[in-house]
Amino acid sequence: MTSPPPDDVTHVEVRAGAYADSVALLQVSKDVAATPGVKAAQVAMATPLNLGLLSSMGFEIGTTTPNDMVVALRVESADVVASAVAAVDAALSAASRGRSGGGADAEVAPRTTASALTRGDASLALVSVPGASATVEAMDALDAGRDVMIFSDNVPVAEEVALKTIAGDRDLLVMGPDCGTAMVDGVGLGFANAVSPGPVGIVAASGTGCQQLMCLLDAAGVGVAAALGVGGRDLGSSVGGLATRQALRRLDADPSVELIVIVSKPPADDVAAALREFAGTLETPVQFALLGAGQPDITEAAESVLATLDRTVPGWPHWGSAAEARATGFLRGLFVGGTMCDEAMLLAAEELGPIRSNIPLDPAYALDASMTADAHLMIDFGDDSMTAGRAHPMIDPTLRLDYLTRTAADPQTGVVLLDVVLGHGADADPAATLAPAIRQVAGAPVVVACVGTEADPQVLGRQAAALAEAGAEVFLSNAQAVRRAVALTGGSR
C-alpha cells in the first residue's frame, strides 16, 4: 500500500468496549468510504490482524485491546472529519438496528444462545461469534438438547474435543468448529449453495469441498438429501472423527439417503482407516473423497458418485478463454476456499513440483510473513490466521483484492488462478469487485474456478459470464481450472 499524500487528514479514534461483528463493520467501512470527502475508512475491532491492516494503510493506532473498536478515517480536509464521524455513527446504528432497547414493552433481546433456545422451538443453533467465545454458545445448544453448527474458526482443539465428546454422549451433532457449509432439512447453513433434494448425503470436513461436490452434482441433475459439516480438524488425529461418526449415523438412519460421501482435506491415516471400518457397519454405502497425493480429486469423486447412482457424467460447464501466457512466470493461486487451495496444490504439484503456501502440503514449503516467494505459490485467504477478527474472504474481498493488485503488477506472475464461491451467505456479487481487478492483470492469463448453481442468489451463469467478460477463463470444476492453469504455466518450475 502507498503512503497517503501529505495534504490528507487522518482521524483515528478508539472506542473502548464497543462491539459489532466483522461483517457489520465491513458494511460500515464500505458505507463510510463512500461518503463524500472520505478517501479511506476502516472501522474494525482492534485484533492483531486488523491492526496490521490499519498500519499498512498508514494509520497509527495507540494502545488497544481486542475488545476496542477502532475508527480510522483518511479524509480530504479537516472540514470533513465531523461529517465522516457522523457517517460512522449513522452506519453503526443502522448495523445494530433491531437490537434490544426498543420500545416500552419490547422484549429484551436474548443475549445468549441458551436464552434464545428457551424462547422458541428452534431445532438447531448456528454459532458464528469469535472463536474464543464459540464453545460457550455451542454448549448452550447441547445443554438444550439441540444440534449446533459452529461456523467460527480459531476454537481451541481441546474445546472441540470436549464439545464433541459431550455431544456424542447425548446423541447430538456438533458441526464444526470452522464448519463453513451445511445443509439440514433443505436449509443451507453458513456458505451453502441452493440445490435440489436428492439421494446423496454428504459428510464434509471441508466447506468448499462440500460446495464443489454439491454444485457438480447439481450440474449433473443430482440432488442432495443433507450435507453435514464436521469441521476441518474432525478427521485429524486429535479429534479422531468424533463428529464424522455421529453424522454417518444420522445419514444412515435417513431413508432418503442412497449414498453417503465423505469429503475431507487430507485426513490422519489411522482416523481414515477407523472410519472406513465404521462405514462398513452401516446399511447405506459410503464413498470416500479424501484429498491427498494420488487420490481422486473432487471432480473425479463426483463422477464416481454419478457412476454409482447410474447417472450420466455431463460435460462440466466452462466459460471464456484465457489469454496466452508469458513465456516464463510462476503460478499464483489466490483462494477463498481452503479445500479449493488444497486440491489445487495437490494437482499442480504433480506437474510443477512443490507449491509454496500459507497452508502448504509439506511444512517445508511454508511462506514467511511476507506471503511472497520467487516460486509457484498458493494462498488460502480463508485460513484461520487470515480471519481473526475479520470476515471470511467469501464475504470480505479486501485482503485478496489487495494481494491480487500486487500480484498483477509483479512481472514474475505467469498465471493467476482464483476461486469464486457463490451461494447463501457469500458476497452478493463477487464478480463486481473481481472483474475490474482481473482486467488489471496484464500479460498473464487468469483462470477461475467458480463454484455455484443457477439457483444461487448470485446465479452461476451470470457471475461466470461477467468474469469471462473481464478476460478470465472460468470453470465449474476446480480440478479442470487447475489443470488449465498448469498447462498455461508452460511447465515453468
Place this chain on the structure above:
Amino acid sequence: MTDPIAAAGAGLLADALDAQAVEVTRVDWQPPMDGTAADLATVATDPRRRDANARAARAMLDVQAMLVDVAPASEVLGLERGEFLHAGPPIDWERTAGPMRGALMGAAALEGLVDDPEDAAALFASGTSVSLTPCHHRSAVGPMAGVVSPSMWMFVLEDPSTGRRTYCSLNEGLGKVLRYGAYSPEVLDRLRWMSAVLGPLLASAVRAGDPVDVTGILTQMLQMGDEAHNRNRAGTLMLMRDLAPAMVESDATAGDIGAALRFIGGNDHFFLNLAMPACKLALDAARGIDGSTMVVAMARNGTDFGIQTAGTGDEWFTGPAQIADGLYLGDYGPDDANPDIGDSAITETAGIGGFSMATAPAIVRFVGGTVPDALATTRRMGEITLTENPRWTIPVLDFRGAPTGIDVSRVCRTGILPQINTGMAGRVAGVGQVGAGLVNPPAEIFPAALASLARRVREAA
C-alpha cells in the same frame, strides 16, 4: 415447514436464513467481560456443570420456609457477650464504614459493654473481648449494617423437610435506626422495648399456632405489588393477620399488644426480616455443589461487596461496594450516602427484590425508574439466571416465574450485572437512612468467582 434456528454471531448468516424463509431467533451477542473467554469455555465444558446447576436450582426451589420460633440471639445462635454479627463479607474494625461503626457502637451500648456508644469505638479498635463475624457465617442475614448482639430477638425459620434453620433480627422501622448506623438514646430505647415486649409477644404467638408459611406469603406478596425487598406492605399485613389472634389471646397486657400491633402495622418493612432468612434458607440448600456456577449469596458490609457460589465453598469474592443511584430523603444528597450495605441482596439472589421489579409498580418511582424500566429489568435478569421460580410468579409478565439462580458465567458472558433495590445509609456513623435506590455489584467479582470455578474444574480433571 422448516424448524426455526437460533443464530449467534454474524448477522449476515442469519440474513441468509431469512432469505431462505427460515424463522431465525437472533442472539444479541456481545463479547464477554475482559479476560473471561478461556475460563468461560473451561466452565462451559465441565461435564458436571449442567446437572450441578440443575441440582442447585432444584434444591433452592424445593425449600419451604416456615417461621417456627422467635427467640434471643444468645439462645438460638449461642451468641455470647462481646460477640457481634454483621452484614456482608468478613471485615475488621479498621475497614468498617460509618453506618457499620455506628451500629456496632449502638449494639455495644445496648449490651452494656459501654455506657456511652461513643466509648465503644476504642473498644472495637482494641479488638480485645469483642469479635466480629458475618451473619452469613452463622446461618443468619442482617439488613443494612446487619448488626446482631446477644440480647436481640431473632426470627427462626425452618425447612420442615430437612430441619435446617436460618435467622434474622426483628425489623426496627425506618429513619433513625441501628441498622442504618444511628445509635441515639431513642434508637437504643426502641431496641430495648423490642427485646422486652415485642420479641416475647411474637414468640408466644408463633409458638401458640401452626408455623407461619413465609414462602407462601412471599408467593402472595408478589401478586400483590410487593417485590419483597423495598416494598413489603402486603407481606407485613398478611403476617399480622396470621399472628394477631394469638397475640390478642396471649397473657400480655392490652397496652403491650396494641403497641406491638401498632409498631408492626406502622412499619411497611417489617416482613423484610422474614423475606431475607426465607431466601437464605432456600439458597443455603444449594451450597456445596461441585461444578455449580450458581450464586448463593450476595452481601455487602458498607465497604466490600461479596458473593459466594454453590461450587466454591465458603470462598468470598469481593470488590468495593458501590454508591446507589436513587432518591434522597430531605436535604441529603450523594455526598451523604455510604456505599452499598446489607445482607438484603439475598432477596435478589433468590429472584425477588430488583429481579422481580416488574411486579411492584408502586415502588418503581421511589427507586428512580419507570414501569417499562421495571418490566425490562425483570426480563433482563432472566438473561443471567438459570431458571424461573414456578411458585413466585409475576402477573404483569403473564405469570412468568421470578428469574432465579444467578449464573456467574452468564453474568460474565453478558456483562449484565444483578439489579439490586436498596436503602441508602448515611456515610457518617449515627446519621441513619438518607435515601433509597438502585445499585449493582462491582463487576470484577464475577470474573474472580468464574476464575475460581475454572481452577476447580482444571483440578478436578
